[in-house]
Amino acid sequence: MLEESGAGHYNWAGNLRYAAAEIAQPATVEELQALVAAAPSVRAVGTRHSFNDIADSPALMINLEKLISTPELDESALTVTVDAGMRYGDLAGFLVERGYALHNLASLPHISVAGAVATATHGSGNLNGNLATAVAALELVTADGGLLRVDRSSPDCNGMVVSLGALGINTRITLDVEPAYEVRQDVFTGVPWSSVEENFNEITSAAYSVSIFSSLAGPEASQVWLKSRTDAELPYAGKPDFFGGTAAAEPMHPLPGMSAVNCSQQMGVPGPWSDRLSHFRLAFTPSNGDELQSEYLMDRGSAVEAIGILRGMSAEIAPLLQVCEIRTMAGDDLWLSTNYGADSVGFHFTWKPRQDDVEALLPRMEAALAHLLPRPHWGKLFTLDQEQLQELYPRFGDFRDLALRLDPDGKFVNSFLSRKVLGQA
Incomplete structure (x- = not known):
């Protein structure tokens, strides 16, 4: 040790x-x-x-880096059990070799399974739940040093998956898997905002996973990335145009002017899901130290209104922004999931590393979007307080009760949890 x-x-x-x-x-x-x-x-x-x-x-x-062993694949149950500290990219490599897949991946394959699950981190796709929705069972060390295992049949399971680290330390997590599939990635540029707003649902349902990248300024979204499963219909794969945009002539990075060398394979070349669903390759570590991030998720029916609000603030947002990514996710029933109870749209902001300026802007963005009930990603920058967050989650009080029962002395409570979740109501 x-x-x-x-x-x-x-x-x-x-x-x-x-x-x-x-x-x-x-x-x-x-x-x-x-x-x-x-x-x-x-x-x-x-x-x-x-x-x-x-x-x-x-x-x-x-x-938990020293606690990573070979995953255990259960082909009859269609699950894989992994040590909590394992990175998604490493797990993906293990599954591909054996002919299996996960339903979704986040933008970066570098993140750990436990960290992503505990914060409801997600990929994208109208019909795809976030990464936490794949959890079939989990094991954690509780405050007294004991081991607790729960699965979907356990009464509190839906409250324990997106845990924010408040309930214990995860050691093992069992995830659903499915037979392996291939994905092709096509990128289109210059899709007019008017077209995005008029056809938002059609655009986000055009592939298995869709991302819209933009500075929020100007008349066009800079890029739309379509990740299409090759075992499904491919209505736009290989097409020269897409809702007023044109097919990219070369591989693209989400940030204008940057090399795409560390991005996942594009140009419609089919390949394993593990090399296409994430935006970046595991062999590269993009942008660390060069960015900050925020993200807000809300009911998907609010997407067009939210786009209008944020574009209306582009004079304030654009000077601090590297890129905004718009994605959709399916709703779920995990208590503190940002997708709880509703199909969602997420607005992910990659900021320039100017934290004071970003933190001064966030309250104005949050206020402008407040009537749309935006839920911030738990692991990114936001300023909403506990009272505001409690209004966004119907099971917030139930989670607090669960945390008090499993950790009565607050061993796992840090400053973040005290301010945002478990402080005095």
Whole structure:
């Protein structure tokens, strides 16, 4: 078990220095249990791809990188069980070799399974639930050092999947899998905003997964990425135009002027799902230290109105923005999922690394969108407080009760959870 000082350790973006006094890397579940039982305050940290202090701890942080073993594939149940610290890209490689697939991937394959699940991180697709919806079972170390396993038959399972790290430290997670499939990726440029607004549902249903990239300024969305499964109908794959836009003549990066060398395969070349559903390749680590991120998700029926509001604020947003990505996801019944109870649209903002300016802008964006009930991604920058967040989640109170029952002394409560979720109501 490696222990080191937490001083000087930063998150992926470099915008947050962790306050933890030390970081431990247990080599066995038994070591992890002992650490948790003895610690007065503890949090787990994954690949550190959070832009706020959700993973920070005032005392001990646990890194699970030493607790990664070979996944266990159950072909009869169509599930795979993985150690919580495993990266999605590594899991994808394991599954592809055996002829299986996940239903979805996030933009980056570098993120850990536990971190993505705990914050309801998502990919895209009108019919695709976020990554947490694939969880069939999970195991976690509780505050007393015990092991607790729950599955979909457990009464509290829907409250425990998107946990924000408040209920314990995940050790193993079982995910649904399906037979492997191939995907082709086609990119179109210059789709007019008027066309996006008039045909939003048609555009987002044009492929298995669709992303609209833009600066929000000007008359056009800069790029639309279509990720199409080759075992389904391909109405727009290989076409020269798309709702007023034109097929890209070369591979594209979401950011104008940047090389596409670290992006996943485009130009309509079919290939494994693992190399197409994410925007970036596992072999590259794009943009770390060069960006900040925020994201707001709301009912998909509000998409066109939200686009109009944000485009109306483009004079304020564009100077701080690298790119905005618009995606859709299917609704679910996970208590603190940003997609709880409704099919959703997400507005993902990749900001320039100007945190003071971004944090000054966010309250104005949140206020302008407030009547659309935007739910912020739990791991990114936002300013909504606990009272505002509680209004957005019908099961918010139930989650608080569950956290109090599993962790009565607040061992897993850090500053983020105290401010945003588990403080005095």
